[in-house]
Amino acid sequence: MKYVDEYREAGAVRGLLAQLRQSLTRRWTLMEVCGGQTHTLLKTGLLQMLPPEIELVHGPGCPVCVTPAELVDQAIEIAGNPQVIFTSFGDMLRVPGSQKSLFDAKAKGADVRIVYSPLDAVKLAQSNPNHEVVFFAVGFETTAPANAMAVYQARELGLGNFSILVAHVLAPPAMRAILAAPNCRVQGFLAPGHVCTISGVADYEEIAREYRVPIVVTGFEPVDLMSGIVACVEQLERGRAVVENAYARTARTHGNPYAQALVETVFEVSARTWRGIGEIAASGLKLRPEYAAFDAIARFQPAIRFGGEAAECIAGLVLQGLEKPDRCPEFAKRCTPEHPLGAPMVSSEGACAAYFLYGRHAH
Numbered sequence: 001m002k003y004v005d006e007y008r009e010a011g012a013v014r015g016l017l018a019q020l021r022q023s024l025t026r027r028w029t030l031m032e033v034c035g036g037q038t039h040t041l042l043k044t045g046l047l048q049m050l051p052p053e054i055e056l057v058h059g060p061g062c063p064v065c066v067t068p069a070e071l072v073d074q075a076i077e078i079a080g081n082p083q084v085i086f087t088s089f090g091d092m093l094r095v096p097g098s099q100k101s102l103f104d105a106k107a108k109g110a111d112v113r114i115v116y117s118p119l120d121a122v123k124l125a126q127s128n129p130n131h132e133v134v135f136f137a138v139g140f141e142t143t144a145p146a147n148a149m150a151v152y153q154a155r156e157l158g159l160g161n162f163s164i165l166v167a168h169v170l171a172p173p174a175m176r177a178i179l180a181a182p183n184c185r186v187q188g189f190l191a192p193g194h195v196c197t198i199s200g201v202a203d204y205e206e207i208a209r210e211y212r213v214p215i216v217v218t219g220f221e222p223v224d225l226m227s228g229i230v231a232c233v234e235q236l237e238r239g240r241a242v243v244e245n246a247y248a249r250t251a252r253t254h255g256n257p258y259a260q261a262l263v264e265t266v267f268e269v270s271a272r273t274w275r276g277i278g279e280i281a282a283s284g285l286k287l288r289p290e291y292a293a294f295d296a297i298a299r300f301q302p303a304i305r306f307g308g309e310a311a312e313c314i315a316g317l318v319l320q321g322l323e324k325p326d327r328c329p330e331f332a333k334r335c336t337p338e339h340p341l342g343a344p345m346v347s348s349e350g351a352c353a354a355y356f357l358y359g360r361h362a363h
């Protein structure tokens with residue numbers, strides 16, 4: 001195992017940039033899938049250092065950003081139940097639903113609490129037997145094992161007052177949807193390293209074959225990102241389209257089988273609606289029938305109100321790499337991290353927040 005400092009060395013980044021310039025003969029458009037990668041690209045100035053032939057478009061890998069407004073509305077309705085202690089990671093609190101956020105609901109008296117792990121919510125349920133504790137289970141493959149563990153543990157403990165509001169999404173179906181769109185410009189992917197740590201690198205081979213697109217599993221430090229970009233461009237220049245692993249210190253071919261087994265015990269694959277994008281078949285997780293008793297939707301039956309996103313927010317285009325955040329007419333005007341119109345301006349992984357915080361005129 002190598003330590004993280006080695007992946008932040010300016011000399012190593014410069015060497016990879018030189019290698020990239022040597023291999024380039026034309027323009028290429030790549031997508032970094034994960035919002036964490038977008039933030040590193042902007043925060044470190046890497047995006048501005050890339051040769052002009054390389055365009056990076058930003059992908060949908062921000063779980064908070066892709067959680068639809070109607071689910072936030074349902075969370076708010078559940079949180080409004082006086083019996084409920086509603087728990088969530090902090091990022092979700094400021095994400096706008098159709099009219100308000102969980103933070104607004106908290107300000108109006110709902111018992112909404114930030115937790116740092118779903119297991120904290122399980123503990124809360126144990127110590128509050130007269131309340132219902134609900135956890136907002138948002139995330140990609142990376143957070144699914146911990147959420148599965150929370151439900152599994154709650155069942156083992158016989159907790160009747162714990163449930164989760166599931167908003168789990170999966171990365172490969174979103175990448176397929178992006179590639180299948182008629183206006184897709186993506187020629188190569190930097191796949192999300194953390195997701196692959198759980199689900200495995202092999203998960204992407206079929207996509208690379210089917211769409212003739214290079215996919216390089218990439219980490220989150222500057223050297224990781226540059227290595228991913230160089231590997232992807234070298235494939236494109238040679239007409240290759242295979243899966244490569246530039247994050248081998250963490251991601252393995254078949255991922256983490258223990259985590260996968262736990263997820264498969266508790267969840268099954270289902271259709272999911274993505275904010276601003278719409279429904280994508282088999283792109284999410286839902287609780288298996290054996291664990292249906294822990295489903296907050298079934299327990300509280302909140303109303304479903306479709307639509308309700310701010311009309312001027314182009315998050316759907318941003319999340320598919322079809323627009324850049326700073327081309328949104330509301331960027332840094334009516335939409336700021338203090339007053340977000342859309343989820344990508346709220347989340348610590350959101351592309352709009354990255355542009356606002358680190359570089360409004362990134363290319």
Ligand code: SF4
Nearest residue numbers: 313314328335342352
């Ligand atoms: S800048 Fe704000 S309004 Fe524009 S796409 Fe991003 S989140 Fe939506």
